[in-house]
Amino acid sequence: KNQVEQSPQSLIILEGKNCTLQCNYTVSPFSNLRWYKQDTGRGPVSLTIMTFSENTKSNGRYTATLDADTKQSSLHITASQLSDSASYICVVTTGNQFYFGTGTSLTVIP
Amino acid sequence: NAGVTQTPKFRVLKTGQSMTLLCAQDMNHEYMYWYRQDPGMGLRLIHYSVGEGTTAKGEVPDGYNVSRLKKQNFLLGLESAAPSQTSVYFCASSPYPRTENKETQYFGPGTRLLVL
Numbered sequence: 001k002n003q004v005e006q007s008p009q010s011l012i013i014l015e016g017k018n019c020t021l022q023c024n025y026t027v028s029p030f031s032n033l034r035w036y037k038q039d040t041g042r043g044p045v046s047l048t049i050m051t052f053s054e055n056t057k058s059n060g061r062y063t064a065t066l067d068a069d070t071k072q073s074s075l076h077i078t079a080s081q082l083s084d085s086a087s088y089i090c091v092v093t094t095g096n097q098f099y100f101g102t103g104t105s106l107t108v109i110p
Numbered sequence: 111n112a113g114v115t116q117t118p119k120f121r122v123l124k125t126g127q128s129m130t131l132l133c134a135q136d137m138n139h140e141y142m143y144w145y146r147q148d149p150g151m152g153l154r155l156i157h158y159s160v161g162e163g164t165t166a167k168g169e170v171p172d173g174y175n176v177s178r179l180k181k182q183n184f185l186l187g188l189e190s191a192a193p194s195q196t197s198v199y200f201c202a203s204s205p206y207p208r209t210e211n212k213e214t215q216y217f218g219p220g221t222r223l224l225v226l
Contacts, residue, residue, distance in 0.1 A: 004152065031209075031211065032211050041219070041220070042219055042220070043114070043200050043202070043217025043218050043219055043220055044153075044200075044217050045217070046214045046215070049211065049212070049213075049214065051211050089152070089153070091152075093208065095208070095209045096208055096209055098155065098208065099152070100152030100153040100154070101152055102150060102151060102152050103152075
């Protein structure tokens with residue numbers, strides 16, 4: 001069964017600290033993996049898209065990694081800011097089919 | 111550019127009532143999508159469109175209908191609302207098909223629907 005699982009479900013960190021969010025998937029065949037940021041009450045916004053051949057991709061303070069062999073991805077946030085408080089959603093696609101994770105809720109406190 | 115806008119932002123319906131959710135995009139995108147988002151579940155695709163005048167079923171289409179009469183608009187209809195349709199509905203658009211790796215979906219702000 002094609003599934004995307006994210007951990008932890010929620011996370012609280014102090015402003016300025018780093019954190020890593022995990023995404024494990026069983027989706028096959030693999031086309032690409034995306035990370036979205038969703039602020040409360042807003043629609044998701046794309047952070048990164050990674051294909052099979054890419055194992056690291058950065059977008060500012062966000063760095064995504066992909067290990068296609070173990071079917072794992074992580075999103076590392078460096079020097080967190082209050083504005084990073086949001087839900088982070090991992091999406092794995094087969095091309096035409098998109099599989100959404102349930103997200104990790106991140107809260108950054110001062 | 112306004113991007114993707116959704117109307118209304120919030121609505122309360124009684125069981126059996128009908129309504130239409132409007133999605134509009136000003137980016138001239140071919141591809142448009144309707145999703146629903148429920149607590150503890152990932153976004154689920156309801157219907158999508160690959161161009162003006164075309165629509166297709168997604169993962170959870172039952173109880174919904176859609177129309178794409180104009181390229182910039184994608185309407186989602188609930189013919190007879192049920193409490194199970196209480197959800198947050200998101201519209202998205204993209205300039206590329208889902209099969210392309212450079213495809214990025216631009217999401218609207220969502221419509222919160224409560225069916226009593």
